[in-house]
Amino acid sequence: MRLDEGRVALFLVLPTLIILIGLAIFPLGWAGALAFRVENLFRPDIGKWVGLRNFKYLLTDDTFWKSIRLTLIWCVCVVSIQMTLGFLFALMLDTRARVVGLLRTLIVIPVFISPIAMGLTWQFMFEPVTGVINYFLELVGLPGGTWHTATDTALMAVMIADIWQWTPFVTLILLAGMQGISPEVVEAARLDRVRGWKYLTNIVIPLIWPVVMVVLLLRLVDSIRIFDLVFVITRGGPGTATLVASVYDFTIFQAGRLGVMAAYGFLILIVINLVVILFLRLLYRQEKEARQVQKA
């Protein structure tokens, strides 16, 4: 007697599916419903359906638009710098030298440390009067900064911490892509005397492009929903200087306004989904083109 394999397989996936539906899809639906209700954490008696009022409220709220603008600036700056630096580091580490193997291990440490621990570490180093960063700046004759303590520099300070923490992630994945380039290709390029800049732009970059796109996607999604690091260093302040989307959403929760909070959360979710879909499309099209090139 043999069981139908498909059924057994489905039975094996089922626990995971049920749990994910219960712990992700169901809460998501709940949040979705809340977005169309007035619901106050401290006044459970006043809950009622209000249609699009929460969304309308957000769209006329200046702080909302400011948080959107900050998140946008955050994503553009942080992700572009991380991608550039990460790529340069990967090039530097893409060699067979023994010690570089150890470097690869060391450089990845920041990725594994909690943003809370790293955020506090940076905050400590940023301290304007006693901090070690200003000390070294002044030592080489540069003026020290106000970093996270002043409105005009706070965003930059938190960005530096985030860039420091996640650049190694980009490096590592691009490195894996570079080392996946087959030895035949490398050898052929060598025989054809394709070297230096040309080797980089004609061989390396096209071959690792899909990997680049995936890292870009992961970094973008994580940047859109950035929370921990900003929250621990500045709580969104001073004033609203670093009030990125998720942090602002959390302050709405603290004010007890669950409906508005859910509405904002949903907007974030929609943006993330759009980004993911866009990238998957691009990737899919590239793959198709690559296949056609191979056929030709």
Place this chain on the structure above:
Amino acid sequence: MRSPIRKTMDIVAVFLVAIYLAPIYWIALTSVKPMSDINSKKPVWLFDPTIEHYAEAFVRFEFGKALLNSSIIVFSATFITMILALIAAYALARMRLRGADVLALFILSLRFMPAVVIAMPFYLMFLKFSLIDSHIGMIVVYVGYGLPFAVWIMRGFLLDLPKDIEEAARLDGLGWISIIRRIILPLSGPGIAVTAIFTFVFNWNEYLFALYLTQADAVTLPIQIAKMVDAYTVLWGTISASVVMQLVPMVVVVFLLQRHMIRGLALGAVK
């Protein structure tokens, strides 16, 4: 035959990486500095190392309780996640299941969900079942949080095994339980280790859910450490000692994984 340019670059790389990790040495150094030297304007490099900050973290800030909470919650959640993920990934990667790819993508897509969106419904649900600030509640949340990535990355490892091992083993007369026990499990050892460690790391560092769902009894390490800043005077010595204690396990993890980790990250990201 490496060119001199390449050699120079390797040396530069060593220096750059050493400088890059400076924040970590700095916090480690601070954690053993006497109080009076921490806030001096000029960094103090020579001092009598002390463990007073570590003691302070335990005595004044209940570091021990948070450590215990984090350990209970994270170990249990990782264990449960791994069992579920192994079973599901095996079915998705190595059995004839129609729509397996779509299912796998659906599971992965949940990884992109912003925690801000679902943390609040959890809060309301937990209020109802009085699971707020409980270990069980946090374990449940972390299972849901880690599962999508664990299934995805485990599936990647299992897809990498040669295609026909099961069939070959079946021809040799092995039943499927012994196929899994004697062939698949040993072969996917590194994959299991990597997946478990990644799950562990994510949970160990998680902050947002814990911020919503714990108050006093079940606070985890990141929460407890962040709380120390709220104290009236910011005690950087105690904070750095706690930070070091929280990050040391992660550094150990990085060294344990070494090569596998790169493959794991690449698998999780790319496949």
